[in-house]
Amino acid sequence: MHRVLIENSGHTFDVRPSQTVLEAAIQAGINLPYGCRNGACGACKGKILTGKVVHDDYQGNALSDAELATGMALFCCARPLEDLVIECRQIEAIQGIKPRILPVRIQSKEQLTDDVMVLQLQLPATESFSFMAGQYIEFLLKDGRRRAFSIANAPHESGFIELHIRLIEGGHFTAQVFNELPVKTILRIEAPLGSFYLREQSDKPIIMVAGGTGFAPVKGMIEHMIFNQSQRPVMLYRGVRHVNDLYMDALCQRWTQFMPNIQYIPVISNGSDQDGWQGRRGLVHQAVLDDYADLSGFEVYACGAPGMVDTAKETFTKQGLPDEAFYSDAFTFAPQ
Numbered sequence: 001m002h003r004v005l006i007e008n009s010g011h012t013f014d015v016r017p018s019q020t021v022l023e024a025a026i027q028a029g030i031n032l033p034y035g036c037r038n039g040a041c042g043a044c045k046g047k048i049l050t051g052k053v054v055h056d057d058y059q060g061n062a063l064s065d066a067e068l069a070t071g072m073a074l075f076c077c078a079r080p081l082e083d084l085v086i087e088c089r090q091i092e093a094i095q096g097i098k099p100r101i102l103p104v105r106i107q108s109k110e111q112l113t114d115d116v117m118v119l120q121l122q123l124p125a126t127e128s129f130s131f132m133a134g135q136y137i138e139f140l141l142k143d144g145r146r147r148a149f150s151i152a153n154a155p156h157e158s159g160f161i162e163l164h165i166r167l168i169e170g171g172h173f174t175a176q177v178f179n180e181l182p183v184k185t186i187l188r189i190e191a192p193l194g195s196f197y198l199r200e201q202s203d204k205p206i207i208m209v210a211g212g213t214g215f216a217p218v219k220g221m222i223e224h225m226i227f228n229q230s231q232r233p234v235m236l237y238r239g240v241r242h243v244n245d246l247y248m249d250a251l252c253q254r255w256t257q258f259m260p261n262i263q264y265i266p267v268i269s270n271g272s273d274q275d276g277w278q279g280r281r282g283l284v285h286q287a288v289l290d291d292y293a294d295l296s297g298f299e300v301y302a303c304g305a306p307g308m309v310d311t312a313k314e315t316f317t318k319q320g321l322p323d324e325a326f327y328s329d330a331f332t333f334a335p336q
């Protein structure tokens with residue numbers, strides 16, 4: 001067992017030999033920022049001030065060799081070899097919400113496009129379940145693997161969890177969801193997870209950038225804001241390849257009709273002149289750059305494929321967005 005001290009907060013916690021720094025912190029109720037929990041997104045990056053760690057496998061775009069050499073680490077895959085003193089990018093209390101392992105029952109399945117299924121999971125009636133709009137769950141599969149999906153509903157809609165599941169080519173679990181698992185199947189999840197959630201203490205206007213099923217957590221955040229009658233301006237940019245991929249388009253249109261602070265800008269990247277689309281075309285992050293020459297007064301919430309999220313961050317910060325005003329959740333696919 002090794003002890004970790006977070007220098008900038010004074011918190012300490014113990015890490016068992018089988019645990020990563022992040023797993024132990026979550027178990028101790030200490031909120032380090034994180035996203036994928038498998039070394040792919042870089043959200044959990046922090047600095048080791050003293051002590052040594054060994055890393056499990058991770059992706060080079062999440063932590064470069066140069067960063068590693070200066071003492072940076074990915075806490076989701078770093079295992080201490082001795083006691084540590086670390087520094088973290090941020091530590092925020094998520095209203096005392098700790099993740100738990102729960103059984104859930106598939107309540108309904110609705111296929112909305114060729115490759116998007118909306119799943120409703122019923123939570124145990126005896127357990128209360130709290131989460132922040134935008135967080136995610138992980139399915140705990142029988143073979144020990146985990147699969148992460150964002151929660152698409154808002155916290156006030158209790159008793160169930162809505163997920164938007166895209167069929168991944170060669171993805172065993174998503175193929176099962178589409179073709180096998182019937183309604184009433186019981187699955188196990190760990191939830192809620194992740195530090196991609198709506199920061200409600202700010203009143204800055206929000207630009208939301210959602211690629212594909214990255215719409216799910218953004219939907220949860222917007223429905224949460226509507227429930228709370230938030231007047232913060234929200235500009236929702238949704239990027240999809242084809243017109244047919246724009247599931248729940250009517251819902252987004254409806255939001256704008258009764259909430260004048262919400263704007264909705266769908267952007268199609270791979271359409272053709274024959275598809276009848278009258279709206280914006282191109283890449284979704286570019287639409288934001290075209291519309292806002294100065295992003296310094298905004299907060300951005302971005303969710304989608306890692307390439308889109310990385311490009312958005314890089315280009316938006318060049319256009320004035322402060323680093324700390326960019327919140328993201330990149331879909332990552334856990335190594336098989």
Ligand code: FES
Nearest residue numbers: 035036037042076
């Ligand atoms: S790299 Fe650690 S949470 Fe994504």
